[in-house]
Amino acid sequence: MNPPVYRDTDLVLSAESVTKSFDGFKAINDLNFYLGEGELRTVIGPNGAGKSTFMDLITGRTRPDEGTIVMHQADGHDIDLTRLQEYQVNRLGISRKFQTPSVYGNHTVFDNLLLSLNRSRGVMKSLFYKMTAGDREEIEEVLETIRLADRKDDEAGFLSHGQKQWLEIGMLLAQKPRILLVDEPAAGMSDEETERTGELLLSLEGKQSIVVVEHDMEFIRQIARRVTVLHQGHVLKEGSFESVSKDPKVIEVYLGRQKHDDAA
Ligand code: ADP
Ligand code: MG
Numbered sequence: 001m002n003p004p005v006y007r008d009t010d011l012v013l014s015a016e017s018v019t020k021s022f023d024g025f026k027a028i029n030d031l032n033f034y035l036g037e038g039e040l041r042t043v044i045g046p047n048g049a050g051k052s053t054f055m056d057l058i059t060g061r062t063r064p065d066e067g068t069i070v071m072h073q074a075d076g077h078d079i080d081l082t083r084l085q086e087y088q089v090n091r092l093g094i095s096r097k098f099q100t101p102s103v104y105g106n107h108t109v110f111d112n113l114l115l116s117l118n119r120s121r122g123v124m125k126s127l128f129y130k131m132t133a134g135d136r137e138e139i140e141e142v143l144e145t146i147r148l149a150d151r152k153d154d155e156a157g158f159l160s161h162g163q164k165q166w167l168e169i170g171m172l173l174a175q176k177p178r179i180l181l182v183d184e185p186a187a188g189m190s191d192e193e194t195e196r197t198g199e200l201l202l203s204l205e206g207k208q209s210i211v212v213v214e215h216d217m218e219f220i221r222q223i224a225r226r227v228t229v230l231h232q233g234h235v236l237k238e239g240s241f242e243s244v245s246k247d248p249k250v251i252e253v254y255l256g257r258q259k260h261d262d263a264a
Contacts, residue, residue, distance in 0.1 A: 011072050012037045012179060012209045013058070018067030020053060020233075027053045028064070029233035035179070040205040042220050043213045044244075045230035046254050051213040054230070055181050057082075059096050060089040071179075093178035099187055101164040105157030109148050109167055112156050113139045116171035138174065146170040146200060162193030166200060179209045186219045198222040217245075229254060 013035040020028040028050045035041055045051055056062035058069055060081060069081045071092060081089055090096075103112050117135060143149040146166040151159065156167055165185055172180060182201070186194040194216070201223050204210055214220050220227065224241035231253045237244050244250055 010036050012039075013069070013071055015054075015058070015069045016067055018054075018057060018064045018069060020057060020062060020064050027233050028057065031067070031230075031234060033228065033235065035209050035211065038206040038209055040201060040210045040223065040225050041212070041228060042224055042226075043211060043228045043230055044215060044217070044220055044254065045236075046215065049230040050233035051230055052183060053233070055096060055183055055211075055213065058089070058179075058181065059094060060084050060086040093176070094181065095172040095175060095177035095179070096181040097165075097168055097172055097183060097185065099184050101161070101168045103156040103159075103164050103167050103171070106155055108153050109143070109156055109159070110139060110152040112167055113142055113170055113174050117174040142170045142173050145173065145203060147196065160193070162189045162197065165189070165193075165197065169200065173204070177208055179211070180204070182210065182212045184214055184216075185212065186214060186216050194219055195222065221245075 011034055013033075015031060015033040018028055018031040018033075019026060031050075031054065033054070043051055043054070053062065057064050058081060064082055067082075071079045071081055071094070073079060079092060081092075081094075084092075104115065107115070114131060114135070117138065140149070143152055146169060148159075148163060148167060148170070151163065156164065159167060169180075169182070169185070185197050185201070189197060198219060201210060201212060205225070212223065221241055227239065227241050227244045228235055229237045229244055229247075229250050231249075236253065237247050237250050
């Protein structure tokens, strides 16, 4: 159904023939999905399409009934993610940002990033850890990327909702993931914050592979490269924003539904 569009060597993740049922209902139904190295991919689809479940499957939170989800290592090794625990998948460099931000409100923005940089070092080590000049540089770089350099000494609890989301993305970036999964980052944001979030995600393109799940069409339009439309747990359409948004099937199941929702 969905032939890979990349040479195998360019792929970082391949999911093939993946199915997942909950009480007989197929939340994911024969899904094929291929992600390129450094690619910024958007996945859209109406509520219940299976977007979050797909992320659960990639990260080892949920196991598929059928199918394979493989991460392609830089050295040519393939790793079957469906056999791993969540923490093992994370250790391979797959980080997930959930919808609600979870930052340490009574620590400064800078310290939040430092803590997350240290997480890979283990608790004991990080308790006695002395920050190096290199660490400081890395954190400063992340602060620039997430545009919170001028807030670095403020307690994270004082940030706006949008700024907290950026900080959390920064905390994931500090761990240098190979694949970053972001679930509805623009939810609850002002228009201006949404646009800045889009700019942030675009600035990461090429540095790591990113999958952004969203149902806000305007936001998708801003950051769209290759767009995957999910419907009833299956890929309905994949392509440019233009080709996807013109597709009659997509308009029917997704845009049509959104218009309906807006009117309600
Ligand atoms: P989306 O993120 O696209 O809105 P979800 O992946 O959250 O969709 O849900 C897809 C479908 O699977 C929905 O019908 C949802 O009710 C169902 N579902 C998801 N997780 C579970 C679960 N743990 N148990 C039962 N049903 C679930
Ligand atoms: Mg969801």
